[in-house]
Amino acid sequence: MKLSVQPLTKPAFAPYGDVISTDENDHFLINNGSTERYHDLAKVDLLEGGRALINIFRATPLSYPLNIRMVERHPLGSQAFIPLNGRPYLVLVAPAGETVAPSDLRVFLARGDQGVNYHAGTWHHPVLALGAVSDFLVVDRGGDGDNCEELFFAEPEIWLDVPEGP
Numbered sequence: 001m002k003l004s005v006q007p008l009t010k011p012a013f014a015p016y017g018d019v020i021s022t023d024e025n026d027h028f029l030i031n032n033g034s035t036e037r038y039h040d041l042a043k044v045d046l047l048e049g050g051r052a053l054i055n056i057f058r059a060t061p062l063s064y065p066l067n068i069r070m071v072e073r074h075p076l077g078s079q080a081f082i083p084l085n086g087r088p089y090l091v092l093v094a095p096a097g098e099t100v101a102p103s104d105l106r107v108f109l110a111r112g113d114q115g116v117n118y119h120a121g122t123w124h125h126p127v128l129a130l131g132a133v134s135d136f137l138v139v140d141r142g143g144d145g146d147n148c149e150e151l152f153f154a155e156p157e158i159w160l161d162v163p164e165g166p
């Protein structure tokens with residue numbers, strides 16, 4: 001099966017997490033009117049005594065068409081990816097739950113000015129940079145407990161291709 005790719009929007013991504021951007025969120029003025037604050041854009045889950053980690057992931061693009069073999073989830077915390085180089089990237093997700101069918105998979109094309117925050121338990125593919133090595137600011141949960149579970153698909157023919165550029 002070949003996965004389709006849709007634009008990343010806040011409502012479409014709501015079952016999986018939050019979109020961190022200015023164009024779909026409100027703001028208010030701070031700093032004597034010189035700064036717009038886009039406030040509280042994402043729900044940060046830090047379960048079972050976890051603490052927040054701020055990281056940078058330097059991701060090398062994979063080769064496409066990409067054979068999707070697995071997804072992972074972080075049951076104890078959320079995980080946010082904010083692109084630092086302004087490049088688009090792909091986001092592959094499935095709803096939280098104990099199983100994932102290939103038909104549950106959704107793929108979004110994120111713009112370089114959109115971040116995503118996976119809620120705790122949301123299944124997702126490891127970061128999918130496009131075009132060039134890309135840095136992402138990543139906010140996720142540190143601490144005790146197993147916070148990374150992987151699920152491998154029995155279906156060997158799940159394919160993802162890079163959408164035609166505009």
Ligand SMILES: NC(=O)N[C@@H](O)C(=O)O
Pocket residue numbers: 072079124125126127148
């Ligand atoms: N393993 C790890 O820290 N990275 C993944 O969680 C990911 O979503 O890229």
Ligand code: NI
Pocket residue numbers: 072074079124126
């Ligand atoms: Ni992850």
